[in-house]
Amino acid sequence: MISFKHVHKRYPGGYEALKNVSFDVAEGEMVFLTGHSGAGKSTLFKLIAAIERPTNGNVLVNKQNLNALKPRALPFLRRNLGIIFQDHKLLFDRNVFDNVMLPLQIGGFDYREIHKRVRAALDKVGLLSREKSNPIALSGGEQQRLCIARAIVNRPSILLADEPTGNLDAEYTHEIMAIFKSFHQVGVTLLISTHDEAVLQNSDVRVLALKHGELQA
């Protein structure tokens, strides 16, 4: 589903974020990505979402080589991805419902379908009662769950989560991991970056470890 082949990423100025990274994530697999901050986790996510291009090597998503992808086709690639951003990227000028609605508006769904799906997604993360609230009024854990709802409302086949439990206490972390596991059970491919030792120890999930831009064996 996601495949990196000898990927290098060098930023302007010479900083090398990724060095010769190769791995595969199979369809329906759940994989953790670990590493200290600055190890290249966010860069790796940006390459999958085609926000950045690799300096060398190939990135394949859904069997499509992103190097060969035309800019015109890019939005349609991203609609297949659900991305949970480290900094949430929620819009504070609209309520919870409208935040979750955005991917469906972009996808051109009709009004009734949008209502049905948004409510289902909010129900899934336990925020249905807060649909009229402004995201600024939500707690950190709730904002994180809102972010998840927006990422899954479009029913993507791949879910990318960049530090989804970064600033959360143990209870919230447990809650959110449980939500991810339920997606895994219905066949969604998940790639989750974390540096939370507790999360890694309590699961039997494959772990990709990055160190200074290199993948550890």
Next chain:
Amino acid sequence: MFASPLAGFFNILVIGITLSLPVGMYVLLQNAQGLVAQLSSTPQISLYLQMDASEDDVAKLRTQLEQHRDVASNEFVPRLKALEQLKQSSGLSDVISGLEKNPLPDAFIIHPKLSEAQTLEKLRNDLAKLPKVEIAQLDAAWAYKLEALLKFGRMIVIILTSLLSLALIAITFNTIRLQILTQHDEIEVAKLIGATNSFIRRPFLYFGLTQGLLGGITAWLITTISLMLLNHQLVTLSQLYASQFVLRSLTTGDSLTLLMFSMYLGWLGAWLSVGRHLSKIDLQ
């Protein structure tokens, strides 16, 4: 979509006022044009005879005119009839009735065969030399001058329209630029979750179109209301001169052109602005 309703209102007002300037001038020119067309459909030469011209002199002159190769037809206006006409058309009947004797001479109205300004001038000189002719006057001369003046006015309207159109495009360009800045986050998120460029561009283009339309409607209202006010004053003025002259407002066609044009300008400004500023939004 508007950052604040007040700012949006002022924007539309600026567009309306800017547009109403050339539109108002255009309307006034159209009216002047109509007036000229009414007054001088064909050029003619008036021959005013000397006051002591007898009926024999008139008959002789008529024969000469009929034989002249540049004269298409002529019409004799006796001095009594001229006075009568003056009473009816000028609104000065009281003044004229008070006159002791008729001050008007006999006259011929000549319709020339040709209408070029130079030929007419030559013909006028010829006719002025005929016996018993006091003055030969080329009636169309002032009309030609007026028409030249109107051409000048039209050129001013064209220049004004071009300049103010650029100003309108600049206004929309800047408004959209500010909106893109304020909606930076929304645009970024939309791009990240798979919005196409046209999806992002669309609301801005609609905004430019709507702002242009509302500005056009404002300009139309300004012009129409101003003309109504002017006409109100003009009625009093023209009654004093016993004539009926009203300024005609924009025709339906003109109005539609105005609205289409202002919509187009708004759209163009938005299109340029979106093209320029949207690509500058980088994904983080």
